[in-house]
Amino acid sequence: MTSMKPIDRRSVLRAGLLVAGGAALSACGDGGRRPAFIAPGGEQVRKAEAARRHAGGAVRDFRLAPVEGPVDLGGRTVRTWTYGQRLPGAEIRVKAGEVIRARVSNRLPAGTTVHWHGLALHNDADGVPGVTQPDIRAGGEFTYEFAVPHPGTYWFHPHSGTQLDRGLYAPLIVEDPKEPLSYDAEWVVVLDDWLDGVTGNPDQVLAELKRGMGMGGHHSNMPGMDMGGPSETPEPGSSGMGGHMLMGARSELLGGDAGDVRYPYFLVNGRIAEEPETFRAKPGDRVRIRLINAAGDTAFRVALGGHRMTVTHADGFPVRPVDTDALLLGMGERYDVVVTVESGAFPLTALAEGKNATARALLRTSGAAAAPAAGVRPGELRREIVGYGDLQPADSARLKRRRPDRTVRLELTGGMMKYDWAINGRKYDPEDLYPVRSGERVRLSFVNRTMMWHPMHLHGHTFAVAPTGVRKDTAIVLANRSLDVDFDADNPGRWMIHCHNVYHAESGMMALLGYQV
Ligand code: C2O
Ligand code: CU
Numbered sequence: 001m002t003s004m005k006p007i008d009r010r011s012v013l014r015a016g017l018l019v020a021g022g023a024a025l026s027a028c029g030d031g032g033r034r035p036a037f038i039a040p041g042g043e044q045v046r047k048a049e050a051a052r053r054h055a056g057g058a059v060r061d062f063r064l065a066p067v068e069g070p071v072d073l074g075g076r077t078v079r080t081w082t083y084g085q086r087l088p089g090a091e092i093r094v095k096a097g098e099v100i101r102a103r104v105s106n107r108l109p110a111g112t113t114v115h116w117h118g119l120a121l122h123n124d125a126d127g128v129p130g131v132t133q134p135d136i137r138a139g140g141e142f143t144y145e146f147a148v149p150h151p152g153t154y155w156f157h158p159h160s161g162t163q164l165d166r167g168l169y170a171p172l173i174v175e176d177p178k179e180p181l182s183y184d185a186e187w188v189v190v191l192d193d194w195l196d197g198v199t200g201n202p203d204q205v206l207a208e209l210k211r212g213m214g215m216g217g218h219h220s221n222m223p224g225m226d227m228g229g230p231s232e233t234p235e236p237g238s239s240g241m242g243g244h245m246l247m248g249a250r251s252e253l254l255g256g257d258a259g260d261v262r263y264p265y266f267l268v269n270g271r272i273a274e275e276p277e278t279f280r281a282k283p284g285d286r287v288r289i290r291l292i293n294a295a296g297d298t299a300f301r302v303a304l305g306g307h308r309m310t311v312t313h314a315d316g317f318p319v320r321p322v323d324t325d326a327l328l329l330g331m332g333e334r335y336d337v338v339v340t341v342e343s344g345a346f347p348l349t350a351l352a353e354g355k356n357a358t359a360r361a362l363l364r365t366s367g368a369a370a371a372p373a374a375g376v377r378p379g380e381l382r383r384e385i386v387g388y389g390d391l392q393p394a395d396s397a398r399l400k401r402r403r404p405d406r407t408v409r410l411e412l413t414g415g416m417m418k419y420d421w422a423i424n425g426r427k428y429d430p431e432d433l434y435p436v437r438s439g440e441r442v443r444l445s446f447v448n449r450t451m452m453w454h455p456m457h458l459h460g461h462t463f464a465v466a467p468t469g470v471r472k473d474t475a476i477v478l479a480n481r482s483l484d485v486d487f488d489a490d491n492p493g494r495w496m497i498h499c500h501n502v503y504h505a506e507s508g509m510m511a512l513l514g515y516q517v
Helices: 006-013 045-054 202-210 502-507
Strands: 059-064 066-072 076-082 093-096 099-105 115-117 143-145 151-158 170-175 185-194 265-268 278-280 286-291 302-306 309-314 317-324 328-329 334-340 346-354 358-364 405-414 431-438 441-448 454-458 464-467 470-472 476-479 482-488 494-499 510-515
Touching: 006 317, 045 143, 093 099, 093 265, 151 286, 151 334, 170 185, 170 286, 185 358, 202 502, 265 346, 286 302, 286 328, 309 470, 317 470, 328 334, 405 431, 441 454, 441 476, 482 510, 494 502, 502 510
Parallel strands: 059 099, 093 170, 185 286, 265 358, 278 358, 405 441, 431 510
Antiparallel strands: 066 076, 099 143, 115 151, 151 170, 185 265, 286 334, 302 328, 302 346, 309 317, 309 334, 346 358, 441 482, 454 476, 454 494, 464 470, 464 482, 494 510
16 A cells, blocks of 8 residues: 555545446556446346336337427427427326337437436436437437336436436326326426526526636626526527526525526426416316426425325325425426315416526316416415425335445535536546445435535435435435435446536536446
8 A cells, every 4th residue: 555656545535435437347556456337238237127027018119309499488489409399398108017118319409318317227228428328419319218117207308418408308107007096187297497599508508607606707796686587588689698697596495505597487387477387177186296397407396376285206206195385396306296176276386496486387177266377476385395304205115224335425515606516526527436236225425515405316226315214316405414315226337426407417516326347
């Protein structure tokens, strides 16, 4: 050890947690060996997939056409990128145990991939460019085929650059062939923050943010003065003028800064609040609502006016039912709720947390009732909001009690000043992987050293959030707080852990876990 060069010493000081990830074993300066990681298309990955395939699991075919073109947000047409010129893209719906075969024909002017958020699928279908596959080039085709083991509410989106903050997202619903819940109707609700084709595009936003605060950025408002909001919507043609950096957006629920980006619109199912989607049911119906936050930089606080909601699932996995007035969803998070609907017309309102704006859809069970005003904020938004600590996993979803075999400490670092978001002070590097081994119980210990919250997402697994063990794949880590999540390493491959704020992720707040050979 005494003959180590400084570079080797530094890697030892990283406590052996992070190691270079070449495909082959490589010798260290001290004669030790760094672990090798299994390849995304390797033997173990194929075996794990074979174990997921059931005889009789039908293959379902889907076609995805990422395309550039106009989309109507409700009286406001924008040019953007979507799946099949629909916003959200057409839902994919299958049953657990079936196989999804999705042929992607990329008609975008750029390379893309599709990531199937929350699914425990085989690693080389995970859609991470440069890790599990190359980008599907402009004009190219690629077919994803994978078995879907778990029922639940999922979604899909690209994993290339800032494309998620365009219109490229759609729900993926996996029905339970033995569904234990009974309900009369189902409503899929996708939340989003929108600027593409209005004030610029997401690449321009990232470039602007990367110039950093105090670096002569365009935006001169003082912290605390600027809450964003639709009143400041620039007219079309002002694209790329800057002014996207949002400062002073505070949220008590999120424990600090709420977001980095100013959006002119917030959408529910692709519609602005003035022209909402209307969902119809009969008074007394039990309606299952599947909520998905597909935003780039916005948490939403959601409530259905005049109703309490029973939370039944978090990120697709069942919880012990618990009643609440409102829910908070970070980017990438999903909740399923069941409501027994009253007679009338009610707003399903999504408050852009800390950004002083709302999006909504309408629930109508009576033709006679007047529609609530576009900006109305139901009182439920300010009442009870269940958090992770109030959610217990259903017995079927509870991980067995077990001590972690390994703890991976992930400090969330960086800030707005230099826009240097990172994990353990290191910008994402696909050659650096945190090792785990098949069969281990792994603890991810998130320690947030920043003044902002981060919705941290792990690919390919659903972890248990301490202390209750509620199962999730994306969890909010509050500003200056810590969060432990445990999972069983039962899906070999190279898997991302990242912040689901697309601008944080793209500026470096991503890392890889690698299963050792
Ligand atoms: Cu929904 Cu890696 O993300
Ligand atoms: Cu973040």
